[in-house]
Amino acid sequence: MARPPPERSLVRDFEPDDETLVRRIVQRDATAFSQLYDRHADLIYSIALRVLADPALAQDAAQDVFLRLWRNPTAYDAARGRFVSWLVSVARNRAVDEVRMRGRRRLREIGENAAVDDPPDWRAEDPQVAVQVQADRLAVRRALAQLPKEQRVALEMAYFSGLTQQEIAEQLHQPLGTIKTRTRLAMKKLRSLLSAEVETPYPV
Amino acid sequence: MSAAHVDDLIDLEALGALDAEESIFVRAHTADCPRCRAILEDAEGVAARLAFSVPLHHAPRALREGVMGEVAAAPETVGEPRRRSMLDGGMIVRLSRRWGAMAAMILVAPLVGLLAWSLLLQNEVNDLKRENQQIQATQEELVLQALPTSLQAPFTPTESARGAYGTVSWNPDKQVCMVKVKHLPAADAGVSYHVYYQGPVGPRHAGTLEPDEQGSAEIRFDTSRWQGTEYQVWVSSVRPESEPAIVILQATITRN
Numbered sequence: 001m002a003r004p005p006p007e008r009s010l011v012r013d014f015e016p017d018d019e020t021l022v023r024r025i026v027q028r029d030a031t032a033f034s035q036l037y038d039r040h041a042d043l044i045y046s047i048a049l050r051v052l053a054d055p056a057l058a059q060d061a062a063q064d065v066f067l068r069l070w071r072n073p074t075a076y077d078a079a080r081g082r083f084v085s086w087l088v089s090v091a092r093n094r095a096v097d098e099v100r101m102r103g104r105r106r107l108r109e110i111g112e113n114a115a116v117d118d119p120p121d122w123r124a125e126d127p128q129v130a131v132q133v134q135a136d137r138l139a140v141r142r143a144l145a146q147l148p149k150e151q152r153v154a155l156e157m158a159y160f161s162g163l164t165q166q167e168i169a170e171q172l173h174q175p176l177g178t179i180k181t182r183t184r185l186a187m188k189k190l191r192s193l194l195s196a197e198v199e200t201p202y203p204v
Numbered sequence: 205m206s207a208a209h210v211d212d213l214i215d216l217e218a219l220g221a222l223d224a225e226e227s228i229f230v231r232a233h234t235a236d237c238p239r240c241r242a243i244l245e246d247a248e249g250v251a252a253r254l255a256f257s258v259p260l261h262h263a264p265r266a267l268r269e270g271v272m273g274e275v276a277a278a279p280e281t282v283g284e285p286r287r288r289s290m291l292d293g294g295m296i297v298r299l300s301r302r303w304g305a306m307a308a309m310i311l312v313a314p315l316v317g318l319l320a321w322s323l324l325l326q327n328e329v330n331d332l333k334r335e336n337q338q339i340q341a342t343q344e345e346l347v348l349q350a351l352p353t354s355l356q357a358p359f360t361p362t363e364s365a366r367g368a369y370g371t372v373s374w375n376p377d378k379q380v381c382m383v384k385v386k387h388l389p390a391a392d393a394g395v396s397y398h399v400y401y402q403g404p405v406g407p408r409h410a411g412t413l414e415p416d417e418q419g420s421a422e423i424r425f426d427t428s429r430w431q432g433t434e435y436q437v438w439v440s441s442v443r444p445e446s447e448p449a450i451v452i453l454q455a456t457i458t459r460n
Contacts, residue, residue, distance in 0.1 A: 030275055030276070033275060034272065037268065037271060037272075038268075041263040041267065041268065041271075042260050042261065042262055042263050043256075043258075043260065044263070045261060045262075045263035045264070045267060046258045046259065046260050046261045046263075047255050047258050049258075049261055050258040050259070055264070059263075059264055059266065059267045059270075062263060062267055063267055063270045063271050063274075066271045067271060067274050067275070070271075070274070070275050081249070085249070085252050085253070088252060088255035088256065089248075089252045089255065091255065092252075092255050093220075096220065133256065136253060136256040137256045137257065137260075139253075139256075140253050140254060140256045140257040141256075141257050144254075144257050155219070155254070156254070158216070158219040158220070158221035159219050159220070159221075159251055159254045159255075160254075162220055163221065164221055164222060164223045165216060165221050165222070165223075166223065168221070180212075180216065183215065183216060183219065183221065184212070184215050184216070187215035187218070187219070187247065187250060187251070188215075190250055190254075191246075191247075191250045194250060194253060
């Protein structure tokens with residue numbers, strides 16, 4: 001089967017990369033910030049929505065993430081990895097903080113119906129989203145889909161809910177050791193699958 | 205939990221799924237263990253990629269308006285204080301998430317403080333001991349010089365003295381002699397200064413002078429064998445290459 005054309009074709013060649021835009025933001029370039037916002041707003045909002053399960057809270061969290069970027073762009077250290085990886089971590093942490101602050105009150109439960117089973121709003125797929133982000137999304141979703149369901153649930157509850165292993169065990173009515181084992185196995189397999197994805201960024 | 209590697213906890217820490225105590229333990233360990241720190245950073249990279257798995261939704265228009273509105277009104281310089289309250293939800297949560305680390309710091313800080321304080325005290329004690337020894341020596345010297353039975357004689361510098369001078373004090377009753385010298389020439393490598401006196405059968409080594417940065421030095425030595433009435437005392441510089449000792453100060457002290 002022929003490989004699909006590289007998704008780079010979806011991105012206008014003249015657009016600067018994220019790291020370049022961040023450097024311009026440091027120089028207080030609002031246009032660069034606007035570009036970066038448009039490039040990643042959907043992803044950041046979606047992460048917040050995934051964690052908070054509340055559109056209003058997700059909007060607040062995403063706004064906070066972007067305003068932090070504007071106010072302190074030097075918080076991103078290019079030496080430690082890609083900008084978007086840093087930004088999604090900030091978004092996740094900000095949203096999890098919100099959940100914890102609200103005493104883990106959720107509008108819906110994370111777990112059985114979470115993440116990869118959610119119907120994505122593909123209208124949000126924006127051709128201006130960076131190529132690597134698209135590849136990451138595809139790779140991670142594929143990898144998660146290959147995990148046993150109980151491992152995937154434990155993994156996603158840990159990452160997206162901010163629950164401790166003990167709390168996950170209580171919610172799932174499983175022994176703590178079982179949850180820890182599932183989570184570790186899930187991470188191990190995810191690592192392996194993602195490593196393989198790196199070698200074949202555009203699998204058929 | 206032991207101080208061994210923390211492999212079993214690293215993935216869970218990367219996911220943020222450990223309780224505060226375990227998290228502190230892992231962070232403390234990885235701070236000192238390059239191996240585990242590298243594993244943790246790798247695990248954090250894997251965990252972070254989970255964020256990309258979310259189904260995409262359009263960000264509301266209001267989000268863009270809110271962000272851009274704030275940016276338009278935001279300070280033009282990086283890192284200026286936020287106009288919104290610092291005690292927003294995220295701040296509170298971050299503070300609460302770090303309560304464990306803060307608690308650990310609160311527990312550790314007094315220990316570190318005590319250790320530093322004890323070191324300072326030890327240094328103070330050592331300084332006081334040195335000062336006390338100096339004061340004691342000075343007092344002994346003063347007492348020795350003040351005693352009516354003490355005999356004193358100034359050193360006569362030789363051509364090699366190069367500005368050094370000093371005195372020799374002998375108290376026959378106390379059977380002690382003190383040699384005090386100042387401005388000894390800075391010693392070349394290997395050169396040392398020695399005090400000798402003329403014994404019944406030839407020169408006797410009384411002791412070694414150890415000058416400080418100012419070239420001052422003193423020694424006390426026993427004179428219980430001094431039964432005569434007149435003694436020669438001198439200071440010589442001695443080189444290691446078996447060269448003859450050079451007399452730099454000499455004195456004759458006489459008992460009436």
